Amino acid sequence: MNKFIICIAFACTAIFSPPLCAQQKILLPEARFKTGNDLSWKEKDLNDSQWTTIRTDRIWENQGFSSYDGYAWYRIHFYLPSSLIEKSYLKDSICFNLSKIDDADETYLNGTLIGKTGSFPESSSGYQSYYDVLRNYKISVKNSALKWDQENVLAIRVYDGSSSGGIYEGTPYISNIDLIDYVTLQQSAVKNNYTVTLKNSSHVFVKGRLTIKVLDTEQENDKTIKEISENINLQAFGQKTNTLNIPVNKRACLMASFVESHTGKVKELEIATPYILTPSSPATPKINGAKVFGVRPQSPFLFRIPATGKKPLHYAISNLPAGLSLDEETGIITGSLSESGDYKMKFIVTNSLGKAERDFTVKVGDLLATTPPMGWNSWNCWGLSVTEDKVKSSAQSLLDKGLADHGWTYINIDDSWENGERASSGDILANEKFPDMKALGDWLHQKGLRFGIYSSPGTKTCGNYLGSYQHEKQDASTYANWGVDYLKYDWCSYGDVFAQENDNSTSAYMKPYQVMEKALRDQKRDIVYSLCQYGMKDVWEWSAAVDGNCWRTTGDITDTWQSLKSIGFNQDKLYPFAKPGHWNDPDMLIVGRVGWGDNLHPTHLTPDEQYTHISLWSLLSSPLLIGCDISGMDDFTLSLLTNDEVIGVNQDPLGKQAKRLLEKGDWQVWAKELEDGSYAVGIFNLGDKTDTTEINWSELGLPAATNVRDLWRQKELNVKGNLFRTKVASHGVTLVKLER
Known part of the structure; x- marks a missing residue:
């Protein structure tokens, strides 16, 4: 019996359908694996006995091939019994369901090409990634490549352009194509109205029984709160729809099943519907976010008091130190402080309904990021397609949707802002997508937001844009002139420099980050320093020594349970290294609409997995950087990111990481x-x-x-x-x- 768990977006319409493959399966849980690119590896009789055996339901980075990008091959040996099609109503085709493959693939059966998705770098169309597409390759039972009642070999050539690679998100399998496979159960949602559509995509009449249930799953025992059960007769290419309203304030499960009459085979759909636990903010004033903030002496000071309540709000500060000034209408504090020390003050926020007060401490000294940075980064959303307009849209939405009122403050531009060439002076330039970086920084600062940027210690960034190699002082100076408050510094092509130097010592890994550290220190501006080198050489042990305020502990995260689980729950040994000013970073958030490019999609995490994601990252004292398009953020995602008690765990001044x-x-x-x-x-x-x-x-x-x-x-x-x-x-x- 096939069971499809589908993750949906809350406040937008989304339609999902299960893969076109039936229920009699030959599972393919393991493969022989080798990195490289030799087309002879597709042949059936190749001796692959010395290849590595890996699982086929997870990326290769999680199986001993960390940080590997490029070509690799999977070879799967299986026996194909003719009994596979004996119990089928239709007996003409079989399907090779290979789950998803990151990024592009060619699939061969006994040396014969049977399917291809995406394209490789050497192809006429160039490299094209289809990492998020299910691979379902259908062939006739009479195809000469099939060896019935014999051993067969499925050889899959994969190219991974960056980040995670290989087969993932489900165990591949082979099945017959039957009548039930032309029947789909689809779901669409507009807010809390869910429509289930049963569709027949075949040219023959289909009949069976459809059952739809809604379960309240919050109680000790699940309780059915709605149910529909009816006999269905679907004409060729016909469909039947049912719409149900499901409460948003409790955890519920929508289940649908269709039993096809001829064979008794079943198509099922199960959806854990988004449910909002975070209570609405009160109309009376409430002060949120961090209780402490670090700044160096004489550096520009910028802090926006995060507060909720019925607008307009009025802001005041008791014991505001000389050198700082407050805009009483916006709550934005600016200025500078010359002397080191702890400056204790009290925030006061009032409106027509009441008043809120909260103690706050400014620590003037050598420590930045006294609590984990909170904000937005463009990468998980827009990837290399980021533009100034998209950045401004998310920044304005951070304010308009009230996220800034809960402490979200950084707006960080990731890769692809850089021009193709430097100025004649050697200064880094922004490309046409970002016509005036200083004006953008000023615009953000006027709104009380902070400005982040991206570079690499190598000659090129991961997106093949200009890096900072041998221009570190100039770039740091340029960033400071633009008003940058945060630098993500990504290893990328520095690997080429590293290889040439042929030094595998800890000092060699520290070297590029020390160079930029000194350049940043020379600026008359605080720039939070985020090291991105994927945890190499136990970066958590030495990052603080190069002024690292946070450091990536893993490779890139993707919006799958396997990625979230393998990254988040493997941070347990790193808790001794987290403290105020220095944070382990298991990567950015993957809630909301993500896509790493122009084609955004709702996260593939279920609602429960998203609650786990935000809860675990808060316990880990991780930087919290939203990775979705904020302008299109739905109510469910907004509720995940505006729960002040959960955020308070992340921003707790003690600064410990969970054990x-x-x-x-x-x-x-x-x-x-x-x-x-x-x-x-x-x-x-x-x-x-x-x-x-x-x-x-x-x-x-x-x-x-x-x-x-x-x-x-x-x-x-x-x-x-x-x-x-x-x-x-x-x-x-x-x-x-x-x-x-």
């Missing part, structure tokens, strides 16, 4: 000590089924709670003592605070 206290089967428990002596605790279910667990706090070394608070729902659970019982969705989380 993993339990790893047992599919369960993990992570706990982070907070400034007030309480603990934020994430209880994660990494399994494929919703389940209930009971946690004994004392067995994990945690204090008995005087109260347990649900951080996503922002409510007390009235649970005390050592025992805590919770139901957690598949790939989901319960995030609580143990108050003492």
